[in-house]
Amino acid sequence: MTTVIDVVDVMDIDARGAQHCETTALGVLLRHQGLDLSEPMLFGLGSGLSFIYWDAKNLGFPFLGGRVKPFDLTRNLAGRLGLELLVQETTSPRKAWDSVAASIDAGHPVGLQLDSYHLDYFGSKTHFGGHVVAMYGYDDHRAYLVDTDQQGGAVSTSLTSLARARAERGPMTAKHRSFTLTAPRELPSPHGQIVPAIAACADAFLNPPIANLGHRGIEKAGKLVRTWLQRTDNPQQDLPQAALLMEKAGTGGALFRNLYRDFLAECTDLLDSSHLRTGHTLYAEAATLWTEVAALIKKAGESGDAQCLVRAGSILGNLSRMEREAMQALSRLGSEGLPGATR
Incomplete structure (x- = not known):
C-alpha cells in the first residue's frame, strides 16, 4: 500500500547558491519579489561588515565575529531599499507555526531565525541561535528550506526538528522569529x-x-x-x-x-x-x-x-x-x- 504525503505547498523558488545564511535567505525572499541582487551587494547594502571580540564567562573560548548582530543586516537592507519588513515573534509554538504556514499557503517564502543545532541536515552539532534560513514549503512531515551552499542549498528537515530549532533559547536566539519582505510596486534602484x-x-x-x-x-x-x-x-x-x-x-x-x-x-x-x-x-x-x-x-x-x-x-x-x-x-x-x- 502506498502512503500519500499531502504536500500543502512547495512554491517555485530560485535556490541559488550563496555563502552566508542571512544573505542567502534575503536573496530567496527578494528574488521572489522580482529584485535580484548579488550576495555581496545584499551584504554591503545591509551595512553588514563589523568586528567583535567576544569573551564572557559563559563562553568556553573567545569568539571573533566579523558582521553586525543577527537580523540587523535584514533591518538595514529593508530600510535602505524601502521594503516592507513584517516580523513575527511569539512564545507560542502553535502561533509561530500558524503564522509561517499562512504565509507559505499565500505563496510567500518566509525567513526564519533559529538554532541550527537541531536541523536534520547540519553535520556540525554546535548551538548557533543566529542562523537564518528561507522556508518555501512543507508537507505532513517535513519543512522545505533554502540554506547556504555549504549546508546543501535547497534542503529539508523534519517539522519536529524545525520546531525545536525555533524554540531554542540562548545566545543570539529570537522568540520563534519569522519575517517576510515585500517590495513596493515600483522596485527600488x-x-x-x-x-x-x-x-x-x-x-x-x-x-x-x-x-x-x-x-x-x-x-x-x-x-x-x-x-x-x-x-x-x-x-x-x-x-x-x-x-x-x-x-x-x-x-x-x-x-x-x-x-x-x-x-x-x-x-x-x-x-x-x-x-x-x-x-x-x-x-x-x-x-x-x-x-x-x-x-x-x-x-x-x-x-x-x-x-x-x-x-x-x-x-x-x-x-x-x-x-x-x-x-x-x-x-x-x-x-x-x-x-x-x-x-
Missing part, C-alpha cells in the same frame, strides 16, 4: 543607496561604543590572541575551531572580508570614486591577511607553537590600522557628489 550604506558601515566601524568593536576590537584581538594557548585546556580543539569559524562557518571566507571586498569591487563598476577604489584595494589586502591569521591560529592549536599566535597578533594590529584607513576613505564618499550622497 539599489545603486542610489550604495553611498549611504557604505557611510553607515564606516561610521559604526570607526566610532565603536566599546573597545571590543570595530577597528578598536581588532586591535584588542591582536593583543589578546597571543594568550590563547593559556586561555584553554584543549588548544588542539579550540584554536582550530576558532579558525574554522573565521573561514568556513558561513562567513564567505576571511571573516566576511571577502564578501565586503567583492561588494566594493561591484560598486567600483557602478561609481567613479577614488575613495571607493582605495577602500576596495585595502579590503582586498585585508581579506588575504585575515585568511593568514586564521591559518596561524589553526597551526598554533595543532602544534602548540606560541610564536604562531605572536605573528597572528602582529597581523591583527596591522589589520586594525588597515581597515581604519579603508573605512576613513570610504567615509569620504559623501563629499564626491555621487548618487545617493548627502553633503
Whole structure:
C-alpha cells in the first residue's frame, strides 16, 4: 500500500547558491519579489561588515565575529531599499507555526531565525541561535528550506526538528522569529543607496561604543590572541575551531572580508570614486591577511607553537590600522557628489 504525503505547498523558488545564511535567505525572499541582487551587494547594502571580540564567562573560548548582530543586516537592507519588513515573534509554538504556514499557503517564502543545532541536515552539532534560513514549503512531515551552499542549498528537515530549532533559547536566539519582505510596486534602484550604506558601515566601524568593536576590537584581538594557548585546556580543539569559524562557518571566507571586498569591487563598476577604489584595494589586502591569521591560529592549536599566535597578533594590529584607513576613505564618499550622497 502506498502512503500519500499531502504536500500543502512547495512554491517555485530560485535556490541559488550563496555563502552566508542571512544573505542567502534575503536573496530567496527578494528574488521572489522580482529584485535580484548579488550576495555581496545584499551584504554591503545591509551595512553588514563589523568586528567583535567576544569573551564572557559563559563562553568556553573567545569568539571573533566579523558582521553586525543577527537580523540587523535584514533591518538595514529593508530600510535602505524601502521594503516592507513584517516580523513575527511569539512564545507560542502553535502561533509561530500558524503564522509561517499562512504565509507559505499565500505563496510567500518566509525567513526564519533559529538554532541550527537541531536541523536534520547540519553535520556540525554546535548551538548557533543566529542562523537564518528561507522556508518555501512543507508537507505532513517535513519543512522545505533554502540554506547556504555549504549546508546543501535547497534542503529539508523534519517539522519536529524545525520546531525545536525555533524554540531554542540562548545566545543570539529570537522568540520563534519569522519575517517576510515585500517590495513596493515600483522596485527600488539599489545603486542610489550604495553611498549611504557604505557611510553607515564606516561610521559604526570607526566610532565603536566599546573597545571590543570595530577597528578598536581588532586591535584588542591582536593583543589578546597571543594568550590563547593559556586561555584553554584543549588548544588542539579550540584554536582550530576558532579558525574554522573565521573561514568556513558561513562567513564567505576571511571573516566576511571577502564578501565586503567583492561588494566594493561591484560598486567600483557602478561609481567613479577614488575613495571607493582605495577602500576596495585595502579590503582586498585585508581579506588575504585575515585568511593568514586564521591559518596561524589553526597551526598554533595543532602544534602548540606560541610564536604562531605572536605573528597572528602582529597581523591583527596591522589589520586594525588597515581597515581604519579603508573605512576613513570610504567615509569620504559623501563629499564626491555621487548618487545617493548627502553633503
